[in-house]
Amino acid sequence: MGKRTLSYQPSERKLKITRGCLEVLAEFRNPAFIITKNYLVTRDVDLLQELARYDAISVTISITTLDKELARAMEPRASTPPMRLKAVETLSKAGIPVSVNMAPIIPGLTDHEIPSLLKAASEAGALSASYVMLRLPYGVKDLFQTWLDEHYPLRKQKVLNRIREVRGGRLYKAEFGSRMRGEGIYAETVETLFAQARKRYGLNRRGSGLSTEHFRRAEKDQFALL
Numbered sequence: 030m031g032k033r034t035l036s037y038q039p040s041e042r043k044l045k046i047t048r049g050c051l052e053v054l055a056e057f058r059n060p061a062f063i064i065t066k067n068y069l070v071t072r073d074v075d076l077l078q079e080l081a082r083y084d085a086i087s088v089t090i091s092i093t094t095l096d097k098e099l100a101r102a103m104e105p106r107a108s109t110p111p112m113r114l115k116a117v118e119t120l121s122k123a124g125i126p127v128s129v130n131m132a133p134i135i136p137g138l139t140d141h142e143i144p145s146l147l148k149a150a151s152e153a154g155a156l157s158a159s160y161v162m163l164r165l166p167y168g169v170k171d172l173f174q175t176w177l178d179e180h181y182p183l184r185k186q187k188v189l190n191r192i193r194e195v196r197g198g199r200l201y202k203a204e205f206g207s208r209m210r211g212e213g214i215y216a217e218t219v220e221t222l223f224a225q226a227r228k229r230y231g232l233n234r235r236g237s238g239l240s241t242e243h244f245r246r247a248e249k250d251q252f253a254l255l
Contacts, residue, residue: 035065036050036063036065036070037065037066037067037069037070038067039106041067041069042069047073048072048073048076051073051076051077051080052076054076054080054085055076055079055080056245057244057245057246057247058080058083058085058243058244058245059085059244060080060084060085060086060239060240060241060244061080061085061086061087061239062086062087062088062089062239063086063087063088063089064088064089064090064091064130065088065089065090065091066090066091066092066104066107066108066113067107067108067116068108068112068113068115068116069108070088070090070116070120071115071116071119071120074119074120074123074125077120077123077125078123078124078125081123081124081125081126083240083242083243084238084239084240084242084243085239085240085243086125086126086239087126087127087128087239088120088125088126088127088128089127089128089129089130089159090113090114090116090117090120090127090128090129090130090155091113091129091130091131091132092110092113092114092129092130092131092146092150093131093132093133093135093139094110094139094142094146095110095142095145095146095149096110096139096142097109097110097111099138099139102176102180103176103180114149114150114153115153117129117150117153117154117155118153118154120154121153121154121155121156122154126156127154127155127156128155128156128157128158128159128232129146129147129150129155129157129158129159129232130158130159130160130161131143131146131147131158131159131160131161131223132159132160132161133160133161133162133163133164134160134161134162134163134219135163135188135192136162136163136188136191136192136194136195136211136215136219137184137187137188137190137191137192138181138184138188140191140219140222143160143219143222143223143226144222144226144229147223147226147227147229147230147232148226148230150230150232151230151231151232155232156232156234156235157227157232157233157234157235158223158227158232160219160223161209161210162195162209162210162211162216162219163192164201164208164209165192165200165201166201166203170200170201174189177189191215194213194214194215194216195211195212195213195215195216195219196211196212197212197213
């Protein structure tokens with residue numbers, strides 16, 4: 030049973046809801062997987078280390094680009110690329126299994142960064158790397174085109190054409206099995222480039238995997254009402 034949410038939103042710095050959840054997970058050695066764009070995850074190294082002792086944690090840092098200006102325009106409230114790489118390094122040095130997800134890859138805008146981004150991730154201590162091709166479901170495709178008009182008007186048509194190349198002539202296809210990677214020659218080129226870079230920089234490693242072997246149940250009367 031799992032729950033997917035943004036675990037390190039800006040308010041987390043004050044509210045510490047995620048940290049509270051991690052405290053419970055660590056107490057019972059319950060396995061967890063975290064994916065985030067926020068350097069704030071390093072605040073909880075102590076709890077993540079405790080979970081790592083029992084193979085009960087895996088962290089993935091999502092890095093879209095190494096270009097600071099592009100990152101600022103695309104994800105203004107998220108940690109900068111250097112800070113995300115620093116998060117990878119901090120977690121890795123603390124003995125916490127950490128990977129990188131290049132998500133999303135934007136055809137015609139960020140795909141050329143695949144080798145350099147994976148190289149940087151490897152040098153920071155990431156074990157593995159994955160990617161997701163840009164997805165534009167529902168109204169997101171209209172918002173994205175408006176965003177291109179505002180920030181990259183000269184590249185707009187090139188980017189949209191590339192997206193259509195990997196989406197069967199449309200801006201989005203929801204078919205299971207291809208929606209995360211795309212389809213066609215251009216999508217295959219991206220997949221090959223990513224696989225080659227991942228192999229070159231040793232990002233095919235895996236941790237020992239999440240384990241429930243050390244899970245602890247609550248004591249019988251722990252949650253009883255007084």
